[in-house]
Amino acid sequence: MALTVRAPWVTKIALGGAGVGAGLSVGVDDSDGVGDGLGAGDGLSDAVAAALGERLGMGEGGGVAHDWTRRAPRRPIAATRRRTIRHLALRWGEYHAAAMADRPIRVLLAKPGLDGHDRGAKVLARGLRDEGFEVIYTGLRQTPEMVAAAALQEDVDVVGLSILSGAHMTLLPKICQLLRDEGLGDVLVTAGGIIPDDDIPALESAGISRVFGPGTTIREVAEYLRTNARRAA
Numbered sequence: 001m002a003l004t005v006r007a008p009w010v011t012k013i014a015l016g017g018a019g020v021g022a023g024l025s026v027g028v029d030d031s032d033g034v035g036d037g038l039g040a041g042d043g044l045s046d047a048v049a050a051a052l053g054e055r056l057g058m059g060e061g062g063g064v065a066h067d068w069t070r071r072a073p074r075r076p077i078a079a080t081r082r083r084t085i086r087h088l089a090l091r092w093g094e095y096h097a098a099a100m101a102d103r104p105i106r107v108l109l110a111k112p113g114l115d116g117h118d119r120g121a122k123v124l125a126r127g128l129r130d131e132g133f134e135v136i137y138t139g140l141r142q143t144p145e146m147v148a149a150a151a152l153q154e155d156v157d158v159v160g161l162s163i164l165s166g167a168h169m170t171l172l173p174k175i176c177q178l179l180r181d182e183g184l185g186d187v188l189v190t191a192g193g194i195i196p197d198d199d200i201p202a203l204e205s206a207g208i209s210r211v212f213g214p215g216t217t218i219r220e221v222a223e224y225l226r227t228n229a230r231r232a233a
């Protein structure tokens with residue numbers, strides 16, 4: 001299911017759910033170099049939309065709120081454009097609901113190696129389940145072969161590797177290679193835990209799509225997976 005945008009003035013777009021209530025948000029760039037954001041729900045979603053605009057590198061997110069009393073807009077968006085942005089936000093809600101209803105994204109969360117730190121993996125497993133994903137948690141002390149076999153058997157869209165032991169440079173590239181050997185090269189592989197920044201480029205070259213460190217929110221991970229999981233491609 002594709003989300004089509006019929007607004008020629010929009011050159012970049014980011015969509016996302018806001019933190020509370022039914023608020024949905026979009027950040028757009030209408031090629032004037034200033035990111036604009038508008039929410040279809042509550043006041044908070046305007047702020048999220050502004051942040052999305054900023055994340056796209058559109059300069060300062062405009063964050064033009066429909067609650068005009070909150071803060072004067074830096075630059076007013078024409079009423080017609082405001083309507084289009086609001087429409088896009090609503091369409092995103094429908095799109096997201098349909099995509100998840102179709103078949104939830106399946107995530108294998110694995111703890112490779114002898115690492116006993118399982119709190120992050122458990123927090124993530126619970127959080128992603130609440131976000132509508134199907135989560136399979138391997139439990140502790142998995143060999144790379146066990147992780148690859150579980151990914152194959154469970155037909156997952158995402159493999160998430162949680163590792164805090166320091167053995168990531170040995171275990172993670174091995175898992176990526178085994179997944180490719182099993183014909184699972186299109187499965188999105190992410191990792192998180194205690195992984196020094198200096199190690200990230202080598203892990204990315206090995207096939208880890210993104211590394212999430214301490215303090216990562218569930219929402220960040222969920223948004224990333226929805227956008228990048230093989231089903232989303």
Ligand code: B12
Pocket residue numbers: 114115116117118119120121123124159160161162163164165166190191192193194212213214215216217221
């Ligand atoms: C709690 C803790 C423990 C607890 C673990 C309890 C448990 N069941 O998990 C106990 C006391 C048992 C423990 C023991 C040890 N620990 Co300890 N521990 C910690 C501590 C303080 C916090 C870890 C934690 O739970 N964080 C909270 C969770 C929610 O965060 P998180 O795991 O980072 O996960 C988040 C992100 O990283 C990310 N994420 C994580 N995984 C994934 C996966 C994916 C796919 C994605 C997308 C995101 C993601 O999202 C999560 C949510 O934000 C850290 C220090 C620290 N500040 O991190 C040390 C730390 C991890 N421990 C450390 C060490 C050395 C040990 C011991 C070896 C100590 C010892 N000599 O005995 C033992 C090893 C035990 C073992 N069997 O492995 C070191 C590791 C050093 C390293 N890797 O270089 C650390 C970093 C402390 C330090 N600064 O030295 N530890």
